[in-house]
Amino acid sequence: MYEADRIVTLFEDVLSKRRHAFPPYFFTGRNGKFAAKVIIRHLIEGKLQWSREEICTKLSRTVLEHYRLSGMVKLYFHGSAFEVLDNAYPNEFMPWELIHGRKHLFTGDDGRQMAQLAISWMIVDKWKGCAPNCTELTTAVFEEYSLGFVLRKFYDGSPWKALQDTGYLQLMPWETKKAPRGFWHGQQGRSNANVATKWLIEEKLQIPLQDVPKTISYRHFQMYGLGNMLKVVFRGSPYEAVEAVYPNTFHPWEFSCVGNGFWQGEAGAVHAKEAIRWLIFDVLHLEREEIPSRLHIETFRSYGLGGMLSIRFQNNISKALNFAFPGQFMTMESLQAKNTVQPPTPAPP
Template sequence: MKREQVIEVYKDVLEKRRKRFPNYFFVGNEGKKYMRYMTCYLLEQHLSISIVEIPFQVGANTLWSHRLRPPAMLYGWNYYEVIDNAYPGKFKPWEFQQTPDKYWDGEEGKRRAIEAVRYVIEEKMKIPMKEIPSQINFNFFKQHGLGGAFTLLGYSPFQIVEAIYPGVFRPWQFSHVPMNCWKNEEYIREAMDDFLFKQLRFSSYNEAFIQLKGSHFNNFQLTGLFQMAFGSRMNNVKKWIKNQLNNLDDEIFYVNH
């Protein structure tokens, strides 16, 4: 049956001139092709939804309320699979406002979540590796329909990125630092060393002790470090730097003896 004929049958069903689809209408690949014709007609012509708007405007009820549920059930399809049949590979399940039921469940759901985030980073947005810590934040997940992945993978941008790129980044590099990060002495030292010697380019702790100012933390968006690790007090920062100098002196003493 040609596309025009299939659409006429579907119109008759929609407008109740016909109670149901003909027997054996949805059989095998031919039936799937008819479903594709009908789905595209429904969304693009009958409902006037542009293709780019489909993930934002279409959910299960959109299809089921327009008589597509019975044929979908014949194939065991959820609403996303109906759309994917009509637009193969065009959309990802997580791009829709309504993610297919149980899509994020179990280990398979976790794998899907990781792949979804990786796809947006590498394929859709093409974010350079060095910019990942600054760009992957709460808004990133909301903007790209990845709320389910965000919830499943621990509510932490760092933890999610760590699952995708193990060992590549440190938690303190992210704009939304994980809870308790600044209670970890190792992370504080890593962050401070990066701040003092890579960003501010001090040549030594001695120079940092003399030159470092509270405004430097603001200028380099490290107010969280300043507040949480040092109580927003430069005296505490100076004390920390002095401890690093003492530790260096101790190391030199033990090496020489």
């Protein structure tokens, strides 16, 4: 067995062509693996002085051939630059970390399995398996760990598909920064959106059904990665999203997030008429004669209709009533006077 210093001297002699080649069977057996380890460490640390990052980006069979090590690589390490490196630095590198040594690593029957191992390594070893952080995985993170091409090759560029395939975490598609391409489009996309909305309300926010209108807002969708879904599928409307999941349960004006534009134009007029009738009959259950004493501006505001009353009727309840029930009501003042019981007129003395 050669001493380390002697091995380095032999390598330098071969490199400078003072020797034609290494001695026969120099890299055979345990002693040969030790010699290869000494040479590679001397080359990387002494001659090239590469950092870990440089090893990953620069080491290749071509580099080893340049330093007259092609025979060693081919005959004793199956032509693999990674096997050479792993022999010198056991378990310090993964095969996919070598940019120039993985051309055929992700091909064939074992390619997908290797992809799963690479992604698990990225999550467990590099991100320490931190579940909250996995929701932050983006294509940029895969690129950072030189796995962007794996993401594109096996998972259509979708971090969620990659995470699901590893079995490491069971995330919903929208819990990553970017849902799979086309996930919200077409009939299937709408179905996916319904599942996502129900998941948001019942699992994440745990809002009682009756409290959904006054609680849910665009901010909640955005907070849980569903802002884009709301825009693509439901035109940015929380009401439309909720209506798709719980049909005929709520009216749009029950939602605090309904915009002022909802009450404008011809469509706004239709909405206003429906809302006034809903307030009087469905919510307050008023008889006609009760309206003057029970209907006030604060009543409209309490049920989310203050904006409508202001925008369309300038806070004039008489206008609102006569719009919803044409010709059936006088001004509120007259109506209130008519419904007030007057004391009997005293008889003349």
